[in-house]
Amino acid sequence: MSAFEQRLNDFQKLIKKMIAYGEAVGLMHWDLRTGAPKKAVEGRSQVIGQLSGELFRLSTSDEMGAILEELSRPDHEERLNRTQKKMIAVAKKEYDRSKKIPPDLYQQYVVLTSQAESVWEEAKETSDFAKFRPYLEKIVATNLEFIEFLGYETNKYDTLLDMYEPGMTMAKLDQLFGALRERVVPLVAAIQQSPHQPDTSFLKQTFDKEKQRQFNLFILREMCYDLEAGRLDETVHPFAIGLNPGDVRITTKFVLDDLATALFGTIHEGGHALYEQNITKDLMGTNLCSGTSMGIHESQSRFWENMVGRSYSFWQRYYGELQQTFSGLLDGVPLSDFYRAINESKPSLIRTESDEVTYNLHIMIRYEIEKALFEETVSVADLPEFWNEKYRDYLGVVPANDGEGVLQDVHWAGGMFGYFPSYALGNMYAAQFRHTLLGQMPDMEDKIAKGDLLPIKEWLTEQIYQYGKLLDPGEIVLQVTGEELNPDYLVRYLEEKYKPIYKL
Amino acid sequence: MSAFEQRLNDFQKLIKKMIAYGEAVGLMHWDLRTGAPKKAVEGRSQVIGQLSGELFRLSTSDEMGAILEELSRPDHEERLNRTQKKMIAVAKKEYDRSKKIPPDLYQQYVVLTSQAESVWEEAKETSDFAKFRPYLEKIVATNLEFIEFLGYETNKYDTLLDMYEPGMTMAKLDQLFGALRERVVPLVAAIQQSPHQPDTSFLKQTFDKEKQRQFNLFILREMCYDLEAGRLDETVHPFAIGLNPGDVRITTKFVLDDLATALFGTIHEGGHALYEQNITKDLMGTNLCSGTSMGIHESQSRFWENMVGRSYSFWQRYYGELQQTFSGLLDGVPLSDFYRAINESKPSLIRTESDEVTYNLHIMIRYEIEKALFEETVSVADLPEFWNEKYRDYLGVVPANDGEGVLQDVHWAGGMFGYFPSYALGNMYAAQFRHTLLGQMPDMEDKIAKGDLLPIKEWLTEQIYQYGKLLDPGEIVLQVTGEELNPDYLVRYLEEKYKPIYKL
CATH class of the missing domain: 1.10.1370.30 (Neurolysin; domain 3)
Structure with missing residues (x-):
């Protein structure tokens, strides 16, 4: 076996191991949500943490780094087939991204978001945005730090978007959502004013x-x-x-x-x-x-x-x-x-219960908020007001409280900025x-x-x-x-x- | 942290990792048997193999070896509490056992027993002992090799017994089963002759x-x-x-x-x-x-x-x-x-369907066969006859064919010699x-x-x-x-x- 073949072999072995960990963790998540006994959770969480940690270590290991570097050498790269090339590109993107973030910062962030998720749950129930606010502020600030480490070309927010939708940018989304808004907002209004409402x-x-x-x-x-x-x-x-x-x-x-x-x-x-x-x-x-x-x-x-x-x-x-x-x-x-x-189709306050037409507007509102947060033109403190205004403008409804307003989704508590647009992109791709x-x-x-x-x-x-x-x-x-x-x-x-x- | 504390810490971390792999593999096995879709099996088996392999590597790793050696040093050992001492003893026993068997031989054995299990299934269905015989011969021979590597004091079979029942020996079992046989065989006979059979x-x-x-x-x-x-x-x-x-x-x-x-x-x-x-x-x-x-x-x-x-x-x-x-x-x-x-209570041919009284005799028959195999006083070829004779003697019934005779249990195909006695020991402990x-x-x-x-x-x-x-x-x-x-x-x-x- 040549050194090249050996390296390729090592790479494939490493990937297989990572897949094994991923599949095991996946099954444990499925089990926890479908029927695991209540008291299983404590032990199971530790096992999930252990295997996820192992998976992360493998994906950022020195071994992975050395393999990726070697296989990316021009004389090696030309011997790779299309699948192998893409496998390496995907692994390299993940490796580079993970390597750029200081481990301590990332560790703190994992703890922060897991705390934030439980604080969010309480805050949502009691419609108490003030309680959640300091966590959200830290999460946004840490994401801004991440972006500095990861780098960006035109807009900071692009770096986040790319995590969920490779290649997607704010410039493209502005254009896509702009066109959508222009015709969906009037459609929603027309639907609402129609005297022919269905009986459900x-x-x-x-x-x-x-x-x-x-x-x-x-x-x-x-x-x-x-x-x-x-x-x-x-x-x-x-x-x-x-x-x-x-x-x-x-x-x-x-x-x-x-x-x-x-x-x-x-x-x-x-x-x-x-x-x-x-x-x-x-x-x-x-x-x-x-x-x-x-x-x-x-x-x-x-x-x-x-x-x-x-x-x-x-x-x-x-x-x-x-x-x-x-x-x-x-x-x-x-x-x-x-x-x-x-x-x-009916304008409503809650995204997850909304219909095919209005859904897109719920997403656009979140997109505009995320964009403003990462362009730093709005502060976390102003989000409730910003949210309510947007709902009034786009959907003609106003939340009675922050629980059914800005606090309704878990995504931000988990640090998932850049994810929401995918939902509306899905509708566009589908059509x-x-x-x-x-x-x-x-x-x-x-x-x-x-x-x-x-x-x-x-x-x-x-x-x-x-x-x-x-x-x-x-x-x-x-x-x-x-x-x-x-x-x-x-x-x-x-x-x-x-x-x-x-x-x- | 002292060097001792560091070692202890490393040991506990290693054990936690092994527990995580074990728990993940356990859940995958449970899932495969209770409700995993049919087509999951191919991928899942690979994942189970991967994680089980990882678990085995950890338990026999150089790191484990070094930790166990250090912690077993007299000056270190006296600083350990009871739980820590036992943890080390259990890990060491497993480490030593695994280390003594040449990895290649073990690997071949894993393949052999997995083939043997599917051959056994066919052989059982068609009552064709000849088909299963060469596999069983190899499994017994490999176990005899294992025993040479693992060592034994008085009887080779003791080494196998100890795997399932730490400390159990043939000498003890002979005595236990002898006493049991002496009074259970007549009890079974008396029950069978009683005119007061229950209506079921x-x-x-x-x-x-x-x-x-x-x-x-x-x-x-x-x-x-x-x-x-x-x-x-x-x-x-x-x-x-x-x-x-x-x-x-x-x-x-x-x-x-x-x-x-x-x-x-x-x-x-x-x-x-x-x-x-x-x-x-x-x-x-x-x-x-x-x-x-x-x-x-x-x-x-x-x-x-x-x-x-x-x-x-x-x-x-x-x-x-x-x-x-x-x-x-x-x-x-x-x-x-x-x-x-x-x-x-009724003498029958099939162990798994037998009652509380006769069950012990089913086990004794298997024990006597295993003992004879590892004392090399009976050959695999003679097992069907040996089996049928024992059933006639102890239970007064004779299998019509090897499917309901010597081929009835999967244990030997899987190489589990020394396991059967546990069942009868369980009855004795319980009483x-x-x-x-x-x-x-x-x-x-x-x-x-x-x-x-x-x-x-x-x-x-x-x-x-x-x-x-x-x-x-x-x-x-x-x-x-x-x-x-x-x-x-x-x-x-x-x-x-x-x-x-x-x-x-």
């Missing part, structure tokens, strides 16, 4: 949990979610987790008096899971075997949830089964009423992919109306899923759609869908 | 699974199994697994047309779990925080299953609830008939502990009849559970009962219980 009362009857579970499982199978490579459990906060390509689990939340919560939650997580289940097996055992970014991931959950699962075609096929499953509850409700009910898909599969809606979802899953697999992290989000969107991310597709999709629903 | 037909009706689950959970709570530190799941082969003292899970197998399978399986695993749940919290984070040996562990599962769960007193308290739960099925069955039915308990708590049966099981659990905790591995099995039995393991207690218990049942 029939979604609020009592729906037997076991029947809900059975129907959700049925829909998952129809979506081509592979239940031999996954399972459905119940949690307070639904999620999808890919442990390996043969084990991608999802959870949902059954609410007895709200049919929509579990149903669309399950389809949403199912979309995330389809992505992870369909990454090519060739990437197993590499650090590329997961979704390429938060935004692309969210595009898949949103595509399946809203563009398939909340489409008229979908319910042409499945509404009969739904009526039968909950016999007596929906018998007198025509399909058209059901369709309008599940697509109700743009859908546009291309419709061009190549003009009978897509007919297929959906027949429950023939396999070709759609296969198209997404070929275009997106199979690549894992082999392609960056920007490369994917360009390769699939032939152009860069363009917010027009989302706006057009929303207008085309919602104008008929609200008779605008 | 009412245990074979159809018992609703959900009701079985609820009743099993109720009994677990009554036993003081802490469901906030555990959970009950369903598997083909029931087991208990202690992940940490706050997370000790059990599984059971529900058989619709056999009430006894799940019920007594659950109580059995519940006994194992009580042990692990009640180790003192002081031992958390040490390598002493689990049951001290297979035999002592089995004593607890057997004590709860047979001496509590199959006692008349127990059903004086719970039979009413059982009848109510399965209303209509047991209404006409008097308690005394039920008690006799759940204590039916001896029970005798002491009865001396100190003369109203034990009254307590059981009132469902007042807490004092019993507390006594066992104080006497046995709390210590974990801090005491060896021999030390425990001496400390609790004031004498060495004595088979008379088991014989007396069996005679006292079964003579009335069979009117002998």
